[in-house]
Amino acid sequence: MKIRKRIAIDMDGVLADTESHYISWYLQHHGIAVDPATLIGQPEGHGFPDRQAVERFLHTAGFFRTLPVMQDAQEVVLALSVNYEIFVVSAAMEFPLSLSEKREWLAEHFPGIGWRHLVFCGDKSIIDADYMIDDHLKNLDVFKGKTLLFNAAHNSHATGHERVQNWKGVQAFFNRELAGASSAA
């Protein structure tokens, strides 16, 4: 039996498009349309006129349940699941309200990922997998396997991990991994 390698995939900013959700909630709650370009290179939330707004959104019921799915995430995750074992690993413990909302969101948008493959944690250094896809350095820096930094405005100046611009970039990375593995075999 072939044991498939494991990919640990983050939710916020990777499976879910938190950045565009911040912008649309900001417009809705504060009446101001924030230009995505102004968020580049700033810590999460700091690019908005009211710097506390994002923190408030994260503690508001409904925020996580209504997140839009990141472009191409569903198709690429499905394609990756042929050759890899997929785990969704979210640092959900920081936001107690998010636990049930995230569970429901995943069941709706990624029904192919069963409950056995979901992990809600705090510190991701407890995760044992081969690859981790995440938009936060704090999670990738403590991971022992291969790391992919998913591009986001808040991490645009970060270095030290292979950066992927989007889910097409993730697909291309794993296509190379598989090609390398088969040529080495």
Place this chain on the structure above:
Amino acid sequence: MKIRKRIAIDMDGVLADTESHYISWYLQHHGIAVDPATLIGQPEGHGFPDRQAVERFLHTAGFFRTLPVMQDAQEVVLALSVNYEIFVVSAAMEFPLSLSEKREWLAEHFPGIGWRHLVFCGDKSIIDADYMIDDHLKNLDVFKGKTLLFNAAHNSHATGHERVQNWKGVQAFFNRELAGASSAA
């Protein structure tokens, strides 16, 4: 800096006394006082006159929030946290209702364990730690570190893992581990 070894501790049947909670809920809902001795050696829930009752309790709001704390668990976990890094690792994903109830239960009964050290998952093979304390073989069998089988009626005939009868037994095990580590140093 000394890096402390990590202990992954299960909730149901280890930190929380699920067995006595099943019995008291059975009395409350079915009017029958079940003798704990009749549960020995049977799969969880099978020792009750109505075999489906436990499954129903697990999907009833309030069940997880009202679990009693296992005897001596609080004192021993606190003592262990001096020398070890403690993670609570619960297979909570199977029971969506349990997510917020477990989070609240832990905050009430184990306030010293912060959210960074909580993990709700499905398959515990994703957990990277040095020790795992659990009452279920399915969790211990896939773990790479040292395993402790916490005694329960449903696992009374199981073998292959070091069995501890209770939290005093856990404490004695780690006292031996620490004595061995210091005599080897």
